[in-house]
Amino acid sequence: MADLRIVEEGLGRTQLVEQEQDDGKDSENGINKEKGLERSEVQDEQKGELQLQQLLQQKSKRVATLDAFRGLTVVLMILVDDAGGAYARIDHSPWNGCTLADFVMPFFLFIVGVAIALALKKVPKINGAVKKIIFRTLKLLFWGIILQGGYSHAPDALSYGVDMKHIRWCGILQRIALVYVVVALIETLTTKRRPNVLEPRHLSIFTAYQWQWIGGFIAFVIYIITTYSLYVPNWSFSEHSDHGVKKYIVKCGMRGHLGPACNAVGYVDRELWGINHLYSDPVWSRLEACTLSSPNSGPLREDAPSWCRAPFEPEGLLSTISAILSGTIGIHYGHVLIHFKGHSARLKHWVSMGFGLLIIATILHFTNAIPINKQLYSFSYVCFTAGAAGIVFSALYVLMDVWELRTPFLFLKWIGMNAMLVFVLGAQGILAGFVNGWYYKNPDNTLVNWIQNHLFIHVWNSERLGTLLYVIFAEITFWGVVAGILHRLGIYWKL
Structure with a gap:
C-alpha cells in the first residue's frame, strides 16, 4: 500500500505533497531566479512531477475490494456447507431456483x-x-x-x-x-x-x-x-x-x-x-418428488422415481x-x-x-x-x-x-488474501479431520464434536441454532483470526 493517499482526479493534491511544496517554496524560487527560469515553466515542471508521482502511487495501490470479495465467497462456502444441513433454505436449491449456496x-x-x-x-x-x-x-x-x-x-x-x-x-x-x-x-x-x-x-x-x-x-x-x-x-x-x-x-x-x-x-x-x-449425492434427492422431508434431506418416498437414487x-x-x-x-x-x-x-x-x-x-x-x-x-x-x-x-x-471503511472488513480481506489455505484446511475440513484423529474411547468423541455439542448445541438447546453459531464462531471467526495472523507474518498460500 502506498504511503500517500490518492485523491480522485480533479479534486486536488494530497496534503503531504502540498506541505512539502510550501516548505521548499522560497528556496526553490531563489534558485529558479538564479537560473533565469520563468515561474510558469517551474510550475509546469512541478505539476508533471506530481502527476508522475500520483501515477506511480496509483499503480502500487491494491484494490481492497478484490481480497474482501474473495474472502466473502470463502465465508459463504463454509457457511452453506456446514450450516446448510440445519437450514435447508440456505443450502443448494434442489433444482430450479437460487439460494445462498448457489452464489458461491x-x-x-x-x-x-x-x-x-x-x-x-x-x-x-x-x-x-x-x-x-x-x-x-x-x-x-x-x-x-x-x-x-x-x-x-x-x-x-x-x-x-x-x-x-x-x-x-x-x-x-x-x-x-x-x-x-x-x-x-x-x-x-x-x-x-x-x-x-x-x-x-x-x-x-x-x-x-x-x-x-x-x-x-x-x-x-x-x-x-x-x-x-x-x-x-x-x-x-x-x-x-x-x-x-x-x-x-x-x-x-x-x-x-x-x-x-x-x-x-x-x-x-x-x-x-x-x-x-x-457425484453420488446430488441435491435433487431433496425434491418433493423424492422425499416427504423436502426441502430438507430425508428418506426417499416409496413411490420416488428411479432417478432420485442416481448420481449427477x-x-x-x-x-x-x-x-x-x-x-x-x-x-x-x-x-x-x-x-x-x-x-x-x-x-x-x-x-x-x-x-x-x-x-x-x-x-x-x-x-x-x-x-x-x-x-x-x-x-x-x-x-x-x-x-x-x-x-x-x-x-x-x-x-x-x-x-475507505476497511476496518469492519478486515476478516474478509485476510481470508481473501489466504483463500486457498482457508479453502483447503477450513472449507474442505482438512484441519478438522486432522484434529479428529485424536479421540477418546470412540471416534465420535473428538475435540471438534465436543466443542460443537457442549459449547453451542447444548448451551442453546437447539441443534439448528447451535450448528449455525458453531459455524460462525468456531469456523468462520477462527479462520479469520488465523488468516489475520498469517497476514501479519507475511505467509500466504497461492497457486
Whole structure:
C-alpha cells in the first residue's frame, strides 16, 4: 500500500505533497531566479512531477475490494456447507431456483475473472505467461481431484483412499481451473490487439476486448445448442446395498428436457466420465418428488422415481462450458477497473450492467423460457449470479475503496488474501479431520464434536441454532483470526 493517499482526479493534491511544496517554496524560487527560469515553466515542471508521482502511487495501490470479495465467497462456502444441513433454505436449491449456496461457485469465477484482468494487463512475454497459466491450471486440477475426488474423507471419517473405479473427476477447483485456463489464455493471446487508451465511445470497453466476448459467446452457443438439441436416450445405473446390487432404468428418449432425469448436461457427463465417476449425492434427492422431508434431506418416498437414487455431476463438462461466461463477465469488470480511472465512471458501468443482468435473468426465469438452475448452470443462472456479484462487488468497492471503511472488513480481506489455505484446511475440513484423529474411547468423541455439542448445541438447546453459531464462531471467526495472523507474518498460500 502506498504511503500517500490518492485523491480522485480533479479534486486536488494530497496534503503531504502540498506541505512539502510550501516548505521548499522560497528556496526553490531563489534558485529558479538564479537560473533565469520563468515561474510558469517551474510550475509546469512541478505539476508533471506530481502527476508522475500520483501515477506511480496509483499503480502500487491494491484494490481492497478484490481480497474482501474473495474472502466473502470463502465465508459463504463454509457457511452453506456446514450450516446448510440445519437450514435447508440456505443450502443448494434442489433444482430450479437460487439460494445462498448457489452464489458461491459463480462468485468464485467472477473474482477469478477480475483478478485475471489485473494480473495480465501487461504481458511482457506471451510464451512465459502461457506456461504459467498451464502450470497453474494443472495445480488446480491436482488439488481438486485430491480434495473432491474421494481420496480425502475429512473431517468425519478417519480414513483415506479412493477406489479408482469410483473416483470423481470433477469438482469446484476443477471447474475453476477450466474456466481460468480458457479466459486467461484468451486474455494473454490477445494482449497485442487491445489499445492502451480507450476511444471516447460508449461501447469502446466492449470492442477493445471483443475477443474475450467472442470466446464467451462461443461457449454460450455450444451450451445452448447441445442442451436443446442433443438426444438423450434411456439410461441405467446400479445401486449397491447390503442386500446386493439393484439395477434401475431411467426412461428418456427426448431432446431439450430441463428436468433432473433427461437433461443433456447429465447425459454428456455419463457418456464422458462414466456414471460411476459422478457425484453420488446430488441435491435433487431433496425434491418433493423424492422425499416427504423436502426441502430438507430425508428418506426417499416409496413411490420416488428411479432417478432420485442416481448420481449427477453438478460440476460437469457442459455446465462448465456455460460457466466460462461467469469468468468472462468477471474479466470485463476487471477491464473497467483498469481503464475507467474515476470511481463514479466505474460504479456507473458496474451497477448498470449488474442490474441489467438481473433483469434479463428474472425475465427468463419467470417466463419459464430458461429457468434459473445451478445444477445445469443455465444462462439465466449465469446472468442472475453474475449480476448479483457485480452489485456486491460495487457495494464493497464503495465502502472499502471510495469511503475507505476497511476496518469492519478486515476478516474478509485476510481470508481473501489466504483463500486457498482457508479453502483447503477450513472449507474442505482438512484441519478438522486432522484434529479428529485424536479421540477418546470412540471416534465420535473428538475435540471438534465436543466443542460443537457442549459449547453451542447444548448451551442453546437447539441443534439448528447451535450448528449455525458453531459455524460462525468456531469456523468462520477462527479462520479469520488465523488468516489475520498469517497476514501479519507475511505467509500466504497461492497457486
